[in-house]
Amino acid sequence: MYLSSLSELAFGSRLKALSDHFYLAADEVYRACGADIESRWFPVLRYLWESGPSAVGDVAAAIGQTHSAVSQLADKLEKQDMVRRLRDPDDGRRSVLALTDKAVKALGTLGPIWSAIRRGVVASLGEEGTRLLATLAACEKALAERPIVPAILAEYAQLNEAPVEIVAYQPELAPDFYRLNAHWLQKYFQIEDIDREMLGNPGRYVIEPGGAVFFARKGGEVVGTVALLRESPGVYELSKMCVDELFQGLGVGRKLLDAAIAEYHRRGGTTLFLESNSRLKTALNMYEKAGFVFQPAIRPGSHYARADVYMIYQPDAVRAA
Template identity: 30%
Template sequence: MKDFYEEIGKLALGSRLRRLSENILSEAKDIYSDYGIDLEPRWFPIFYLLSHEDSLAVTDIAARISHTHASVSQMIKEMKNRGLIVTEKDQFDGRKSMISLSAAGKDKIGQMNQLYPDVTRAVENLLVETTHDVWEAINELEYTLTRKNLQTRVKEVRKARESEKVKIVAYRPEHKPFFKSLNYQWINKHFEVEQADIKSLEHPDEDILQKGGRIFMATYGDTIVGTVAMKKLGADTFELAKMAVVEEARGRSIGWLLGKRVIDEAKALGASRVYIESNTKLKPAINLYHKLGFKKIKGPESPYARCNIQLELII
């Protein structure tokens, strides 16, 4: 019969590592028994640390062995019940307990010192028999996960998958109600509607399209979830404006796709510059603009009272 974890593959990485860990810990208990040592293998990191330190606080132990405070507290409680450790209040901070090996715990140091070189040699021999250096692979995996944890990686994959369902389409007359409502909702949530907004949103054909600009809509399935306009400011400049995304649809890179479409369209039309007016309270939007390559500049006076930052992209 095919191994279950081989069958379902990398989806079960954590479960397979846990099985391997549990198998090794189970064997470790038998090995301890061979040496006459009454010690739970999962206590080993704490025991080893305390055998080289006079005393440590729970928080220090947790940090050193990369365990949670709760799991360390539970193991310390178990070890204390077995008579292996003692606790006493810190002489400088009465709120903190210091942990150290008891006399019985210290008696086991000699037994463990006999075991250490044998286990080390056996593990080295084991690793020699493997095609890959498992120890180095674990080091590399742990380092890579500190740079970006697995949850973040899953979120990124999900975001990329869902963004593939997003399509950016050219504006059509039937899109006008959505162009208006998306932007009015966004503006009213963060600011107040201004005269320049009304001009563009109520008359997009006259104010944007007939002047050489473009409007794009983002769809997710059959639903319109975002919009953006590019207003022609001059022979070689367009303004990225009126970007709005449905709140429920955020997290699918819709803003990025809309901004990228404006940049690509500006290039296709022979422009050399894309300009933006915004407000610094809109941190996600400002971060998006920077990711798209825009840089902060000092531009001309804006028709919008809410504008306190201007950016441009030279293309």
């Protein structure tokens, strides 16, 4: 499921999808059992049934909804003759919500249905349902103690201020090498056999033959990577350059490129080339500015089916031009 792949980013969307699913299921049950009620009415009606006439603010606080949402629902319930507004006997300046006789009668017939809903949920979800309820309670408690908006904004400020750092290959970062490149390749092209081998084991196919891999990190997040492949003594290929789309526009790609070029010079390389695709205009422009020169034809014996661009690093020729 796509939303599950987004993890924390889709918290609200996933909970809404679950909420809609349960609302629709309850409505279907109510209709099948002949109950004159809708599932979205339940929290307000049940609270008033148990607590008696109550102010909108008190209902909202009890069921975890906004004052506006409860007030709007109360308007609908008034039109359905399920709720009426009365003057608060303790404070004539405000009104309270009270159940009508129609609502009391309707709610009085729902005992068997509510019991069946409880038992049906257990039968359908089993232990997962029990754990979900416990987790929801824990989340509600945590949110009450630690509001989420200030927490997110604090993380954003910290991440925004963190510099982009370039780090060399470490075995524990190998999954990020696969993650970043696989996502990029699947979006624009497809993962070829040569990609699959290298991405799955960069230590064996890049580092051991004499190459290098660099990663860009920002605030602890791995946001980009690049590989310097050793083809033969002094000859290197720039490959597997990609930046997480969420962090593009921050100069991450150029920092990675500069790190790979610096490593090429440190090793005394004589030739540095890359293969790419003409669709990747932004990347090609960056390579050209760094000193890579377009060649008139694709590289002889190219390993990549997607490659239609061949560039060689010639910084002196570019400066002379």
